[in-house]
Amino acid sequence: xxxxxxxxxxxxxxxxxxxxxxxxxxxxxxxxxxxxxxxxxxxxxxxxxxxxxxxxxxxxxxxxxxxxxxxxxxxxxxxxxxxxxxxxxxxxxxxxxxxxxxxxxxxxxxxxxxxxxxxxxxxxxxxxxxxxxxxxxxxxxxxxxxxxxxxxxxxxxxxxxxxxxxxxxxxxxxxxxxxxxxxxxxxxxxxxxxxxxxxxxxxxxxxxxxxxxxxxxxxxxxxxxxxxxxxxxxxxxxxxxxxxxxxxxxxxxx
Amino acid sequence: xxxxxxxxxxxxxxxxxxxxxxxxxxxxxxxxxxxxxxxxxxxxxxxxxxxxxxxxxxxxxxxxxxxxxxxxxxxxxxxxxxxxxxxxxxxxxxxxxxxxxxxxxxxxxxxxxxxxxxxxxxxxxxxxxxxxxxxxxxxxxxxxxxxxxxxxxxxxxxxxxxxxxxxxxxxxxxxxxxxxxxxxxxxxxxxxxxxxxxxxxxxxxxxxxxxxxxxxxxxxxxxxxxxxxxxxxxxxxxxxxxxxxxxxxxxxxxxxxxxxxxxxxxxxxxxx
Amino acid sequence: xxxxxxxxxxxxxxxxxxxxxxxxxxxxxxxxxxxxxxxxxxxxxxxxxxxxxxxxxxxxxxxxxxxxxxxxxxxxxxxxxxxxxxxxxxxxxxxxxxxxxxxxxxxxxxxxxxxxxxxxxxxxxxxxxxxxxxxxxxxxxxxxxxxxxxxxxxxxxxxxxxxxxxxxxxxxxxxxxxxxxxxxxxxxxxxxxxxxxxxxxxxxxxxxxxxxxxxxxxxxxxxxxxxxxxxxxxxxxxxxxxxxxxxxxxxxxxxxxxxxxxxxxxxxxxx
Numbered sequence: 001x002x003x004x005x006x007x008x009x010x011x012x013x014x015x016x017x018x019x020x021x022x023x024x025x026x027x028x029x030x031x032x033x034x035x036x037x038x039x040x041x042x043x044x045x046x047x048x049x050x051x052x053x054x055x056x057x058x059x060x061x062x063x064x065x066x067x068x069x070x071x072x073x074x075x076x077x078x079x080x081x082x083x084x085x086x087x088x089x090x091x092x093x094x095x096x097x098x099x100x101x102x103x104x105x106x107x108x109x110x111x112x113x114x115x116x117x118x119x120x121x122x123x124x125x126x127x128x129x130x131x132x133x134x135x136x137x138x139x140x141x142x143x144x145x146x147x148x149x150x151x152x153x154x155x156x157x158x159x160x161x162x163x164x165x166x167x168x169x170x171x172x173x174x175x176x177x178x179x180x181x182x183x184x185x186x187x188x189x190x191x192x193x194x195x196x197x198x199x200x201x202x203x204x205x206x207x208x209x210x211x212x213x214x215x216x217x218x219x220x221x222x223x224x225x226x227x228x229x230x231x232x233x234x235x236x237x238x239x240x241x242x243x244x245x246x247x248x249x250x251x252x253x254x
Numbered sequence: 255x256x257x258x259x260x261x262x263x264x265x266x267x268x269x270x271x272x273x274x275x276x277x278x279x280x281x282x283x284x285x286x287x288x289x290x291x292x293x294x295x296x297x298x299x300x301x302x303x304x305x306x307x308x309x310x311x312x313x314x315x316x317x318x319x320x321x322x323x324x325x326x327x328x329x330x331x332x333x334x335x336x337x338x339x340x341x342x343x344x345x346x347x348x349x350x351x352x353x354x355x356x357x358x359x360x361x362x363x364x365x366x367x368x369x370x371x372x373x374x375x376x377x378x379x380x381x382x383x384x385x386x387x388x389x390x391x392x393x394x395x396x397x398x399x400x401x402x403x404x405x406x407x408x409x410x411x412x413x414x415x416x417x418x419x420x421x422x423x424x425x426x427x428x429x430x431x432x433x434x435x436x437x438x439x440x441x442x443x444x445x446x447x448x449x450x451x452x453x454x455x456x457x458x459x460x461x462x463x464x465x466x467x468x469x470x471x472x473x474x475x476x477x478x479x480x481x482x483x484x485x486x487x488x489x490x491x492x493x494x495x496x497x498x499x500x501x502x503x504x505x506x507x508x509x510x511x512x513x514x515x516x517x518x519x520x521x522x523x524x525x526x
Numbered sequence: 527x528x529x530x531x532x533x534x535x536x537x538x539x540x541x542x543x544x545x546x547x548x549x550x551x552x553x554x555x556x557x558x559x560x561x562x563x564x565x566x567x568x569x570x571x572x573x574x575x576x577x578x579x580x581x582x583x584x585x586x587x588x589x590x591x592x593x594x595x596x597x598x599x600x601x602x603x604x605x606x607x608x609x610x611x612x613x614x615x616x617x618x619x620x621x622x623x624x625x626x627x628x629x630x631x632x633x634x635x636x637x638x639x640x641x642x643x644x645x646x647x648x649x650x651x652x653x654x655x656x657x658x659x660x661x662x663x664x665x666x667x668x669x670x671x672x673x674x675x676x677x678x679x680x681x682x683x684x685x686x687x688x689x690x691x692x693x694x695x696x697x698x699x700x701x702x703x704x705x706x707x708x709x710x711x712x713x714x715x716x717x718x719x720x721x722x723x724x725x726x727x728x729x730x731x732x733x734x735x736x737x738x739x740x741x742x743x744x745x746x747x748x749x750x751x752x753x754x755x756x757x758x759x760x761x762x763x764x765x766x767x768x769x770x771x772x773x774x775x776x777x778x779x780x781x782x783x784x785x786x787x788x789x790x791x792x793x794x795x796x797x
């Protein structure tokens with residue numbers, strides 16, 4: 001039974017960079033609670049920018065993004081940090097702190113709930129137990145005390161997933177999470193991601209450029225071409241014709 | 255076919271030319287500079303020639319053997335040199351942590367502040383420690399107090415720059431990830447920035463301590479405490495053999511400290 | 527699919543992720559260092575009262591320095607030039623001798639085994655004794671003036687450059703040397719046709735670096751009488767002529783900054 005409850009509403013989102021590049025030219029769509037939404041598109045289509053606008057890592061030029069009732073455009077300071085605790089993010093280059101241990105990286109997800117103790121890295125025992133539990137569900141219980149740089153790429157990304165899950169977020173953004181991994185590790189990581197989002201009932205928005213993965217894991221797919229939504233539908237609707245349009249749009253060459 | 259070869263040879267010659275030209279230019283520049291300096295300073299080889307036997311006699315008659323029985327005289331000054339170098343290093347490190355952070359263009363968005371920070375480091379660095387010591391002796395009097403501050407200031411200049419350079423080279427992705435988690439600026443600093451900064455931090459800080467020993471030994475020559483002071487006194491009183499003993503102490507201290515800091519640094523870097 | 531409820535018991539878990547041993551170690555070190563800090567301060571008779579007094583006298587002094595005495599410029603300028611010239615000659619001297627000596631100090635080039643160790647020891651010694659102390663020694667030998675300054679900088683430079691050059695000579699590709707040797711080239715030829723081209727970038731950039739260092743030392747050599755602008759520092763300080771003192775500092779700053787810019791530019795060009 002699918003809930004048609006809208007978690008994120010994006011309306012006419014536009015983003016231009018200083019220097020003139022228009023990355024997003026008026027994007028509008030909804031994200032439903034509990035679904036795994038995949039955003040596909042060629043490199044440079046604006047997938048990364050779109051995700052980064054949702055948690056404010058990129059400032060919105062115009063338009064609106066409403067996350068569970070909160071408008072992101074114009075959010076600053078403490079309110080922005082509060083929003084970010086509800087939005088988890090994993091990155092293409094993992095972005096975990098290599099010098100710290102796996103468990104410390106996972107615990108980083110709770111930093112917003114600590115003040116000075118977070119600066120010193122002193123977390124509650126409850127949180128430590130929770131971190132271990134999540135890491136174990138991602139099959140990392142043997143690496144818990146190891147330094148993060150001793151792990152493989154796929155394992156590092158799973159640590160990043162654990163960090164995001166520790167935030168107890170409403171939505172998890174995954175910006176090209178498997179672009180740096182080989183196919184074997186990629187499907188493993190996507191599998192873990194899918195599974196844990198279902199178990200924790202977390203809405204997920206994943207940007208990918210691999211069509212196969214999109215088809216396998218998505219509840220819905222949004223296709224982005226040069227900053228504009230050119231496809232919206234289920235995986236079954238993503239036929240060859242649609243793919244042609246998304247990726248092989250040769251008309252506008254500069 | 256011949257024309258082709260001709261063309262290729264010509265191109266080869268051409269490609270050598272700018273490099274060779276530059277080298278030639280550099281050599282000419284250096285020769286001109288040397289001639290200019292030679293004339294300006296009245297550098298004369300005959301003077302050196304005359305000086306060599308004098309140096310030789312001086313060393314044989316006046317400098318050696320060192321007065322080993324005066325070794326105790328230099329114990330306290332040596333310890334004082336150590337204290338000065340240590341305290342100077344600690345204060346330089348603390349000061350430079352702040353200075354380095356505000357001088358890092360990836361941590362501070364206000365370019366004016368970064369510019370200011372870099373400027374302060376440059377200024378502190380450009381004035382040699384001995385010059386600082388001269389000023390400070392005029393202000394707070396003779397003794398190690400002036401010397402310690404002088405060393406700290408010069409040290410902060412160097413560390414401020416190197417800390418900032420290291421901080422600018424960290425992986426900003428890790429910083430972004432923690433921002434995305436909702437961490438505060440301070441939390442991001444300690445949990446994402448500093449862990450990456452630690453190896454360079456220790457390397458440069460230990461190096462600074464080594465340099466401080468040298469500085470501390472020398473600022474005494476202007477009255478700012480330490481071995482330099484005793485050395486200066488000995489020389490003024492024409493007690494050259496004692497002075498040699500003092501130099502041996504300086505040498506020994508530098509060697510010992512270098513050894514200890516090298517070992518400590520290796521150990522710490524291993525553990526990181 | 528796995529659903530785990532913490533397979534380790536509480537004690538084992540705590541032990542696994544505990545950083546208590548490490549934290550304790552760091553804490554002890556920190557305590558030691560703080561203790562030594564206060565010990566050193568007390569040994570030097572530095573207490574809060576003195577610091578506060580020092581601050582006020584220092585700020586008075588700084589206030590008295592402004593405005594700087596620009597009238598001194600005509601006197602100071604030639605001395606600054608002299609400092610630069612001392613640095614140039616000292617550096618060039620250092621470069622020439624260190625390249626020559628490094629030829630014999632490098633393990634792969636030296637004709638007499640063991641000579642390398644002796645020379646490297648010599649480098650370490652000349653490096654360890656501070657430039658100002660060398661200046662003092664040379665003054666007693668050749669008298670006051672610019673000569674002792676030049677010699678002091680030269681000798682000190684040999685120490686640093688000798689170490690770096692000999693190491694870079696040792697690090698060049700063995701194959702290159704073997705190739706040249708096999709053609710029957712003499713030692714000199716091998717050196718200039720094989721070793722030198724590979725190491726020129728290192729030689730150039732370290733020489734420029736040393737020049738930068740030498741200009742800073744040169745500015746204070748005058749303090750002990752070895753020429754240059756350093757003497758003016760002491761003079762102004764003794765006569766309590768603070769505006770002049772500030773002027774001297776400004777001149778030194780300009781001098782050091784100019785050379786810094788020059789060497790920075792030159793090093794970029796060398797690339």
